[in-house]
Amino acid sequence: MDVILVKILAAFLALSLVATQPQAIKTEFVETRDQAEVVGLLRAGCAHMRKAFDIESIDLDGLISTALDDPQALTAEIKAFRGLNFGSLHLVYREFCKNETIEPSPVDINQVIAYYNKAVADLPDYTRLKGLKLSGTSTVLDATGGRFAEVFEAQNRRVWVPLKDVPQHVRQAFVAAEDKRFYQHKGIDERGLIRAMVANLARPGRPQGGSTITQQVVKNLLVGDDLTYERKIREMILATRVEQTLTKDEILGLYLNSIYLGRNSWGIELAARSYFGKPASQLTLAEGATLAGLTKGPNYYSPDRHPERAQERLAYVLSRMQEDGSITPESADQARKAPLQLVAYEREQRDTGYYFLDHINREAKSLPGVIALTASSATVRSTIHPQLQRATEAALQEGLARYELSTGRVQFSGAEANLGTAVQRIQSNPQASKANPAWQLALQAARLPLYDVHWPAAVVVQNGRDGIRIGLEDGRVLPLSGATTAVRRNLKLHDVVFARVTEGKKPRAELRVRPTVQGAAMVLENKSGRILAMAGGFSYPLSQINRTTQTQRQPGSSFKPFTYLAALHKGLQPNTLVRDVPITLPPLGNRNSTRERDYWTPKNYDNGSSGILTLRLGLENSKNLVTAQLLSSGIDNDPEQSLAQVCELAIEAQVYRDCIGYYPFVLGAQPVRLIDLAAFYAAIANEGFRPSPYAIESVEQAGKIAFRHKPELKAIASGDRVAFVQLKSMLQGVLARGTARAAKHLSPYVAGKTGTSDGENDAWFVGFSNDVTIAVWVGYDNADGKRRTLGGGQTGAKAALPIFTTIMDAVWADYAKKTPLSPPSPAAQRQLIALPIDLRSGIRVADNSPGAITEYFRLDRTGGLTETQYTLVSEAEAASYIYREPGDGEAYYGYGYGYNYGYGYGGGYGGAYGYDRRSYPPQYQYPGQQQHQQYYRRANPFNGLFGNLGRAPEPRYRDYGVRERYPPQRVDPQFPFSDRERY
Numbered sequence: 001m002d003v004i005l006v007k008i009l010a011a012f013l014a015l016s017l018v019a020t021q022p023q024a025i026k027t028e029f030v031e032t033r034d035q036a037e038v039v040g041l042l043r044a045g046c047a048h049m050r051k052a053f054d055i056e057s058i059d060l061d062g063l064i065s066t067a068l069d070d071p072q073a074l075t076a077e078i079k080a081f082r083g084l085n086f087g088s089l090h091l092v093y094r095e096f097c098k099n100e101t102i103e104p105s106p107v108d109i110n111q112v113i114a115y116y117n118k119a120v121a122d123l124p125d126y127t128r129l130k131g132l133k134l135s136g137t138s139t140v141l142d143a144t145g146g147r148f149a150e151v152f153e154a155q156n157r158r159v160w161v162p163l164k165d166v167p168q169h170v171r172q173a174f175v176a177a178e179d180k181r182f183y184q185h186k187g188i189d190e191r192g193l194i195r196a197m198v199a200n201l202a203r204p205g206r207p208q209g210g211s212t213i214t215q216q217v218v219k220n221l222l223v224g225d226d227l228t229y230e231r232k233i234r235e236m237i238l239a240t241r242v243e244q245t246l247t248k249d250e251i252l253g254l255y256l257n258s259i260y261l262g263r264n265s266w267g268i269e270l271a272a273r274s275y276f277g278k279p280a281s282q283l284t285l286a287e288g289a290t291l292a293g294l295t296k297g298p299n300y301y302s303p304d305r306h307p308e309r310a311q312e313r314l315a316y317v318l319s320r321m322q323e324d325g326s327i328t329p330e331s332a333d334q335a336r337k338a339p340l341q342l343v344a345y346e347r348e349q350r351d352t353g354y355y356f357l358d359h360i361n362r363e364a365k366s367l368p369g370v371i372a373l374t375a376s377s378a379t380v381r382s383t384i385h386p387q388l389q390r391a392t393e394a395a396l397q398e399g400l401a402r403y404e405l406s407t408g409r410v411q412f413s414g415a416e417a418n419l420g421t422a423v424q425r426i427q428s429n430p431q432a433s434k435a436n437p438a439w440q441l442a443l444q445a446a447r448l449p450l451y452d453v454h455w456p457a458a459v460v461v462q463n464g465r466d467g468i469r470i471g472l473e474d475g476r477v478l479p480l481s482g483a484t485t486a487v488r489r490n491l492k493l494h495d496v497v498f499a500r501v502t503e504g505k506k507p508r509a510e511l512r513v514r515p516t517v518q519g520a521a522m523v524l525e526n527k528s529g530r531i532l533a534m535a536g537g538f539s540y541p542l543s544q545i546n547r548t549t550q551t552q553r554q555p556g557s558s559f560k561p562f563t564y565l566a567a568l569h570k571g572l573q574p575n576t577l578v579r580d581v582p583i584t585l586p587p588l589g590n591r592n593s594t595r596e597r598d599y600w601t602p603k604n605y606d607n608g609s610s611g612i613l614t615l616r617l618g619l620e621n622s623k624n625l626v627t628a629q630l631l632s633s634g635i636d637n638d639p640e641q642s643l644a645q646v647c648e649l650a651i652e653a654q655v656y657r658d659c660i661g662y663y664p665f666v667l668g669a670q671p672v673r674l675i676d677l678a679a680f681y682a683a684i685a686n687e688g689f690r691p692s693p694y695a696i697e698s699v700e701q702a703g704k705i706a707f708r709h710k711p712e713l714k715a716i717a718s719g720d721r722v723a724f725v726q727l728k729s730m731l732q733g734v735l736a737r738g739t740a741r742a743a744k745h746l747s748p749y750v751a752g753k754t755g756t757s758d759g760e761n762d763a764w765f766v767g768f769s770n771d772v773t774i775a776v777w778v779g780y781d782n783a784d785g786k787r788r789t790l791g792g793g794q795t796g797a798k799a800a801l802p803i804f805t806t807i808m809d810a811v812w813a814d815y816a817k818k819t820p821l822s823p824p825s826p827a828a829q830r831q832l833i834a835l836p837i838d839l840r841s842g843i844r845v846a847d848n849s850p851g852a853i854t855e856y857f858r859l860d861r862t863g864g865l866t867e868t869q870y871t872l873v874s875e876a877e878a879a880s881y882i883y884r885e886p887g888d889g890e891a892y893y894g895y896g897y898g899y900n901y902g903y904g905y906g907g908g909y910g911g912a913y914g915y916d917r918r919s920y921p922p923q924y925q926y927p928g929q930q931q932h933q934q935y936y937r938r939a940n941p942f943n944g945l946f947g948n949l950g951r952a953p954e955p956r957y958r959d960y961g962v963r964e965r966y967p968p969q970r971v972d973p974q975f976p977f978s979d980r981e982r983y
Contacts, residue, residue, distance in 0.1 A: 005088055007229040009107065010116040013038060014233040016045020018188050018240040025237055027120040031110040038109055039096070046097035052190040119230040124222045126241050130250070132221075134257050136160050136377035137270065140360060142384050143532070143697075149350055149357055151373045151380070155260075158267035159377045163253035165281045166268060169327070170288030171252060174268075176320035177292040179213040183248055187214045187239035213255045214239040220258040261291055262298030263345050275303070277343040285327065286335040289317040303342060351452050352390045355536035355546050356382075360695050362549075367707045370699050378706070381697040383530035385523075391810035392521050392533035394454040396776070398500070399803035400515045400538055403778065405482075407791050412487045412513050415495035416448050419459055423494055439494060440475050448496065450539045455498040455512045460491050470499060470509055482511035514538065517790070519778040519800075520547035520674050521807060526682045526773055528711045529691030531675075532815065533807075545781075552671035553777060557622045557739070557890055558755025558764040558796065559668035559677075561684065561727055562653075564619050564627075566646050567634045568723035571866065573857050574730055575842030577873040578618055578626045578634065580610040580886070585632060585639045585663055600663040602628045604889060611881040612873055614842040616855070619730045620738030622754065622889030627666055634872055639663075653680045653690055653716050668755060677766055678775035680716075681752070684731065685768040687828055688724040689713035721828035722858045729856055731767075732821060737839075739890045740765065740797050743805050748820045750808060754796030756890050759789045763799035767808075771816040774807050776800040795890050824856065832856050833865060840883060842869050 017025045020041070029038055092107060094100045136159055137152040150157065163171070175182045181189050193210040211219070218238045223231050242251065261271035268291065272280040276287050283291070293313030294301055303310035318332040327335075360382055364373045373380065404410045422442035426432045433441065443459045458470035461477060468480040468488060480499060483491070491497070498512040515538060523533040536546030545551060568574070587598035602624045604610075609625055618626030635642035646666055647659035655676045659665060675693050683690035691713055699707040717723060728751050734740045736747035739754045752767020762779040778799040780788040790799060812818040824832060836852045838845050845852050860866050870878065 002088060005092065005106070006108075006111045006115050008089075009042065009092070009112045010119060011229050011233050011236075012045060013041060013112060013116050014120070014236045015188065015190075015193075016041045016048070018186075018236050019048045019190060020044045022186055022240045022244070025240065027123065027237070028117050029113045031113050034113065035109045038113060042096045043099060046093075049190060049194075050097065052194055116233065119233040120237060123234060123238060126218070126222060126238050127245055129217070129221060129242060129254060130245055132254065133160055133376075134158060134221075134254070134267070135374045138373040138376070138378040138380055140357065140380045140382050140384075142382060142386050143530070145381070146386070148382065148384060148386060149353060150348070151357060151361055153374045156266055156374070157264055157270065158257060159269040159273070160257055161267070161269035161280050163249055163256065165279075166256060167281065167283060167288065169285045170268070170280065170283050170292070171256070172321055172324070172326040173285070173289040173292035173317055174256065174295065175213070175252075176324050176326060177289075177317045178216070178295055180320065180324065182213050182252070185212060185214075187241075187243035188212065188236055211235075212239065214242055214251050217251055217254045217258065218242060221254065259295055260298060261294045262302055263304075264347060274345060275342055276340075284335070284338070285318075285331060286314065286338040286340065289321070289335060290314050290340060293317045303340065304345065349447065349451070351454070352386070352393055353384060354452055354540035355548070356384050356389060356531070356534045356695065358540070358544065359531075359534060359536075359546060359549060363695055364699065367696065367699065370707045371701060373699075376701050379700040381699075383525075383532060383695050383697060384534075385532040385815055387814040388523060388807075388810055389533040389535075390454065391814065392523055392807050393452065393535045395803050395806035395810065396519050396521045396535045397453060397455070397538055399776075399799075399806070400517050400519050400778065401500075401512050402802070403517060403790070403794070403799050404513075404515045407794065409515075409517070409791075410513050411516055412484070412490065415460075415491060415497055416450065416457070416514075417446060417496040418492065418494055419443060419446060419496060420492075420494040422446070436475060437471070439471050440473065442494075443471065443496070444473050446496065450514060450541055452540055453498060453514070453538075456501050457496055458499045458509065460493055460495045460497065463488065463491055463493065470497065472499075472501070472509075476507070478507055478509040480509050480511055487511065514542065516780070517778065518543070518547060518781050519776070519803070520551075521774065521776045521803060522548045522674060522678050523807060523811065524675075524678045524682050524691070524693055524773045524775075526685045526691065526768060526771060527713075529679065529682070529693045530697075531693055531695045532772065534695075543781075547777065548674045548775075550673075552673055553762045553779060554668055554670070554757035555672045555677055555764055556668040556755035556757040556762060556796070558753045558766050559650075559670075559672070560619060560622065560627055560666070561680075561731065561753060562649050562655075563630055563635075563646050563666045564615065564730065565717060565723055565727050566642070566649055567615065567630045568726050568858075569649075569717045569720050570635050571858065571868065572615060572634060572871065573866070573868045574614065574616045574726050574855050575837050575857075576615045576634075576868045576871055577612050577842060577878050578615055578629050579873060580604070580613045580618065580623050580625045580629075582609065583625060583628050583632060585628065588640055588643070588661060588663070600628070602663075602667070610884045610886040612878055613886055614840070616730050616733060616842075617840070617886050619753075620733040620736075621886040622734075622739050623886065624667060624889065628663070629872070631663065631666060649717060653683060654714075655680055668757065674775050674777050677764075678773050681766045681768050681775070682773040683716050684724055684728050684751070685770070685773060686713065686724075687721040687728075687825055688716050688719055690716055721825065722831045722856070725824045725828045725832060726856050726858070728821070733853075735767075739795075739888055740767075740801055742797055743801055746805065746808065749818055751821060752804070754801065754890055756795040759787065760791060760794050761787050761789055763790055763794060764796045765800040765804045767804055769808065769811065769816070770819055770822050772811050774804050774811070776803045776807070778803070797890065832858055841878075 088106045091102050095102045095105060095107065135153050135156045137150050137157050139147060140149045140151060142148040152158070179189065181191065189210070189212050215235050218235050219225055219231070222238055223234045225231075257267040257269070259268070260266050261268070263271065263274040265271040265274045269280045271291055271294075272278055272283050272287070275291065276283065290303065290310060293310065293316065296313070300306065301309050301313045315336055318327070318335055321327045322329060322332045360380060361373055364370050364380070371378070419439065419442040422445070423438045426438040426441050432438070439459050439461055443457060446457070448457055456472055458472050458480070460468060461471045462469040468483055468491060469477055470480045471477050478501070480497075498514070499509040500512050502508045502510070518537055520537060521533070521535045522531065524530070525532055534546075534548055536548050536550070537543045582601065585600045590598065604623060604625050610623070613621075613623065613626060615626075631639045631642040635645055643661070643663065643665065647656070650656045650659060655672055656670065660670045662669075679690055679693050691711065694709055696707070697709050698705055731751035731753055732747055734753055735743050735750055740752060743750070750767050750769050752765060755764030755766070756762065762777060764775070764777050766773070766775040768774070779790060782788075834854050834856055836845055836847050836849065837843060837855045838849065839851050839853050857865050
């Protein structure tokens with residue numbers, strides 16, 4: 001039996017069921033046993049359809065005879081009948097419609113049953129259409145209230161409109177155009193199917209399907225638009241069941257909101273706005289009929305591309321409405337002559353903010369009282385700053401490219417596209433503009449795969465002995481530099497590449513290649529927590545993972561401020577002397593262990609030490625041994641308690657939910673999310689008050705405010721402003737003299753910290769100005785379970801800091817004025833005093849002394865200054881040390897885990913940014929070492945807001961729901977010590 005005949009009979013079986021017994025449609029038959037029942041259903045269905053032919057006054061037998069006269073011509077000309085064997089089909093007609101006995105029968109009923117059973121298996125739940133409101137399009141506004149973007153599901157860009165808001169004449173236009181007997185049939189219109197078949201016989205070409213509005217609703221919302229017999233069978237059965245569940249108005253409302261009408265518009269409401277700039281409720285008869293005419297083919301009858309076809313289709317719809325009695329001849333004539341005022345249409349081609357929009361969509365799902373943005377047509381006022389967003393993305397993309405250029409890791413895998421075909425098409429089009437070259441027109445119309453990359457796209461117009469020349473969108477042709485021999489061999493005429501164009505008297509173009517390294521950057525407003533810009537990767541089309549919120553990476557030394565904050569909160573002053581010498585800390589939780597691997601012996605970059613340093617210099621130069629010494633005795637005399645207090649601060653700052661209980665934690669071994677680390681640095685800028693990062697200011701749905709954000713700041717470390725002022729000043733020194741001194745020119749305006757993880761797998765810089773905090777991460781994804789290093793010397797200062805600097809300049813250009821970092825607040829000033837000290841020794845010196853800086857000191861409750869300079873190191877021990885330059889603690893550094901189990905951790909940049917050494921004699925002693933001065937006491941004692949300098953004796957080991965919306969912590973299985981006990 002022909003396969004196509006099996007499919008036709010299975011489809012006719014479905015039609016017979018819905019036509020003769022719509023209340024009891026069977027969706028499964030048993031082969032052999034149910035053969036007689038199926039034959040009876042086919043004959044009953046044929047009898048039913050013969051009546052429909054009689055109603056339409058069509059001679060079915062005569063029609064079949066005509067078809068049999070020249071079946072080859074019929075099947076060749078009419079797409080709907082291609083593949084049919086009309087001889088076999090005629091035998092089937094005689095057997096089931098004329099009730100003749102055909103021997104042998106051309107039909108194997110078991111094959112028909114098997115195909116039908118398979119087609120109707122697992123039918124979708126049609127009852128969900130009852131009360132269904134289709135997904136909509138939400139509009140996202142930027143921070144200034146301007147329209148930024150739309151959020152909608154693919155192929156569902158619509159604005160829902162209730163049927164009551166659609167004028168009666170518009171409803172009638174769609175019914176007349178698509179389903180004349182909509183209000184009479186029960187889901188399937190047999191007479192409509194007959195008319196479509198006859199029309200296909202009479203007018204070969206575009207086939208007519210005869211589907212009802214109900215069938216189209218089922219197709220659009222339940223079974224899909226596959227061009228198969230299986231879909232048609234399922235569609236007929238479900239359409240009949242939908243008619244038994246929904247009212248006609250409910251079905252029509254779903255149809256008018258689901259139909260595609262061109263201009264990237266689904267549904268009548270958005271189409272009305274797109275074509276005529278008005279809501280559906282204001283459509284005229286001519287406008288409504290024009291939209292109704294588009295249902296047959298939005299592109300074919302497009303008034304933009306084919307106005308003459310659109311006019312013909314309008315006339316057809318109006319004539320059908322007149323036949324139905326919906327309108328008078330006079331109304332039809334007026335509508336036919338009325339000029340259509342179409343609004344200009346430009347398809348949105350946004351090239352920025354995709355990671356931000358994805359984050360907004362996720363954030364909205366967690367907001368109380370807010371329906372998902374794609375489930376309703378909402379207006380979202382966001383925090384995004386468009387110019388800053390673009391600048392942030394561009395800075396990250398250029399920074400990643402420069403990293404690969406500087407390390408020789410550029411991998412050119414081919415052109416972004418080739419415009420050869422488009423160029424030929426333009427050249428052969430007599431209507432194309434001759435004022436511009438074809439390659440320029442093709443480039444201007446191109447939509448590249450990486451549509452959010454901000455380098456100019458360029459097309460190769462010459463590739464020969466004289467090198468490569470590229471054409472830009474503005475028509476300029478420039479030589480392309482940076483292309484290796486291999487690249488030149490791979491590039492062809494009209495290939496599209498990215499280029500970095502340097503303007504000037506002689507503009508230059510340098511090849512840019514999409515990098516394999518990844519990165520992320522975020523700009524956070526300090527006082528409020530508004531996310532002003534977010535770049536979750538190099539390009540959203542390339543990778544949709546948002547690395548600012550959805551991944552965790554080791555922060556390296558960018559985590560060290562937590563340890564220093566704990567020490568400052570304990571009461572140590574920034575000039576406290578700390579040993580930068582080897583140290584071994586005892587095992588955690590098992591003091592009786594004698595295994596060497598349970599002891600921790602961290603290392604500095606050169607396995608050496610700088611002797612004795614101030615707390616400030618230890619942080620500025622990112623010294624591992626100084627951090628370990630603070631665990632030993634600077635925070636608590638018990639290293640385990642010190643570790644617990646650092647962990648408690650990290651949990652309080654919402655950087656972690658819990659902490660991994662092992663010493664390298666203080667060196668940034670536990671992965672963090674970029675957004676959480678940025679919020680902590682914003683808290684430093686705010687003197688200890690952490691903002692909660694957010695991207696949505698308000699959401700308006702159904703004309704009402706469903707959500708409005710209420711900014712709040714949470715105090716960290718009991719709101720200890722003095723500790724944060726001191727930490728802020730020390731982080732300012734990181735740029736002035738420390739590991740980020742490559743950006744020394746920013747130190748009056750910015751404070752921050754570099755970070756480099758184990759083996760230089762992650763490079764960070766997180767810093768802040770008075771107004772914003774910027775966090776930058778650079779590294780490779782670990783999708784394959786392997787950790788790939790950035791390479792020797794690729795530290796936070798080398799890979800991430802340049803990106804930060806570019807974004808910071810954009811902030812000052814587009815968002816906030818460039819101002820020096822603010823002095824301590826009045827509340828903090830009451831608890832501290834600023835005194836000049838010698839940078840190296842920490843000893844008080846006279847104003848304007850060489851090497852002196854201004855340091856902030858905590859005052860006690862009586863207004864007196866508590867001396868802690870020699871709390872950890874005796875004065876005699878300090879005097880006995882010969883001063884050595886501290887060097888750069890991130891040029892290369894590591895930590896050891898046991899004497900024989902060294903575990904390198906961290907990294908740094910090498911000699912490219914060497915330490916600015918000063919000339920001091922070998923036996924140098926600190927200024928003022930022999931003549932100590934009395935510390936200054938304030939006249940007005942302070943009443944003591946600081947309270948107990950110590951920490952609670954029992955550390956808090958767990959977070960108690962302070963971040964309900966955040967996902968549970970994920971631990972990389974490749975991460976060392978991932979099975980360790982956690983605090």
